[in-house]
Amino acid sequence: MKIGKRYSDEEIIQLVKFGRNLEQPISYLYTEHFENLTNFIRKNKGSQQDAEDIFQETIITFVDLVEREKFRGESSIKTFLYAIARNIWLNELKKRDRMFIRDTESYEPQSKESEDLQEALIKNESKQKVLELIEQLGETCKKILVYYYYENLSMKEIYERMHYESEQVVRNQKYKCMKKLIDWIDTNPGMKNTVKELLAYGTE
Amino acid sequence: MELNNTQQERWEYIDAYLRNELNTEEKANFEDQLSTNSSLQEEVTSIRTASTLIRSYGQREELKEIHKKMVSLQKRNQDTSTQNIRFYLRIAAIIVFLVVAWSAIGFMSLNPNSLYSDDFSSFTSDAVRGEAGPKHPKTEYLIHTEYVNANYVRVVELYKGSKEKSLMETFLAGNAYLALNQASTAIYCFKQVLYLSAKENTYGYYQEAEYYLAWSYLRNNQLDDAIKLFDKIRRSEFHVHNGDVDSWFYWKLKLLQWKRR
Numbered sequence: 001m002k003i004g005k006r007y008s009d010e011e012i013i014q015l016v017k018f019g020r021n022l023e024q025p026i027s028y029l030y031t032e033h034f035e036n037l038t039n040f041i042r043k044n045k046g047s048q049q050d051a052e053d054i055f056q057e058t059i060i061t062f063v064d065l066v067e068r069e070k071f072r073g074e075s076s077i078k079t080f081l082y083a084i085a086r087n088i089w090l091n092e093l094k095k096r097d098r099m100f101i102r103d104t105e106s107y108e109p110q111s112k113e114s115e116d117l118q119e120a121l122i123k124n125e126s127k128q129k130v131l132e133l134i135e136q137l138g139e140t141c142k143k144i145l146v147y148y149y150y151e152n153l154s155m156k157e158i159y160e161r162m163h164y165e166s167e168q169v170v171r172n173q174k175y176k177c178m179k180k181l182i183d184w185i186d187t188n189p190g191m192k193n194t195v196k197e198l199l200a201y202g203t204e
Numbered sequence: 205m206e207l208n209n210t211q212q213e214r215w216e217y218i219d220a221y222l223r224n225e226l227n228t229e230e231k232a233n234f235e236d237q238l239s240t241n242s243s244l245q246e247e248v249t250s251i252r253t254a255s256t257l258i259r260s261y262g263q264r265e266e267l268k269e270i271h272k273k274m275v276s277l278q279k280r281n282q283d284t285s286t287q288n289i290r291f292y293l294r295i296a297a298i299i300v301f302l303v304v305a306w307s308a309i310g311f312m313s314l315n316p317n318s319l320y321s322d323d324f325s326s327f328t329s330d331a332v333r334g335e336a337g338p339k340h341p342k343t344e345y346l347i348h349t350e351y352v353n354a355n356y357v358r359v360v361e362l363y364k365g366s367k368e369k370s371l372m373e374t375f376l377a378g379n380a381y382l383a384l385n386q387a388s389t390a391i392y393c394f395k396q397v398l399y400l401s402a403k404e405n406t407y408g409y410y411q412e413a414e415y416y417l418a419w420s421y422l423r424n425n426q427l428d429d430a431i432k433l434f435d436k437i438r439r440s441e442f443h444v445h446n447g448d449v450d451s452w453f454y455w456k457l458k459l460l461q462w463k464r465r
Contacts, residue, residue: 030278
């Protein structure tokens, strides 16, 4: 699996931190590290599917940490990805009540980076639960909200892309979706607190 | 856009503020109201919270899409590699099959006659230099001339009529008998050459006689005798026919011996 351009660690950090288009740098990480990291998981009692899932979670956690400037370059991206993957897989094994893992590349939790990593993994699990809330909004709502808030499209662009009758119909639909989401958060105190914590964690 | 309209219009205005789409004046007015209006503050917080969640969700979805794409690309590449490996394995299997088939056919068809017809080269000699005389007695001269001209029957006739059979005559007669497929007589002649050479201490034809004796044994189906003699020639570095008994030829002889057993 090879893509054309090569990126230095620093370039990847910059692109992930500030870029909206993650495809190129992330695809590059897959090209460079997918095989070795999935092998690492497979060697440690993981199936191919486990390995793929862990790699996906590793990348999500990596992007999250880089965006919040928790990756300080104390190690190379490769080592950092291994550390993330190893920790996620250890947590997963603990959940599955397995005791043994063969260490291949140690990354001892001594640095601040490692502490941040441990914290990020805990937060990520809560975040995943919160994000599942958005799944319940339905396909149309998810699309409109992601187009507007993540891809920063205008109402006109969304109307064109989703083939609505008018721009106003999109506005009305977006309002309904947003209201539904906010009502869910407001009416669920546990959820509200988790969201607040996550937002506070993200901006600290 | 006015803030005191419907909730939908208010939220759209808040979105415009959060997306930095208001002009300086609108932004200043909005922030004035925001500083004093607690319910507006709550609404801004709610929208900011929800939009942050949606951004996280959007990013996660984008990463999942990249994951799907890259994993499928990886699998495609693996499939291609596997196909390539299978292709080369097939080629290798065909080559192995051909080699095995060729060896089997070679093994099945291997016999003393085939070995003889494939590998035997008859003794060649230049025309006898000079004329018949004391150096080249008349019969010897004639036998040699007839041998060079491949008149083997005539060689045998002359040899039989020769009163004093020289080493050269006996050696050429041995070769003529071999050419005429009379291997046992050829064996007798070559043995005579070896015996007389040792007796007279003249070794001009000794090694040649050994070599053609080995071939005569082979022609006469005396495989063990042939192998023994060929092995001796193969091991004798200074034998004139050492280079003619190579490992491949010797291996075929051993194979033939094994096949007979």
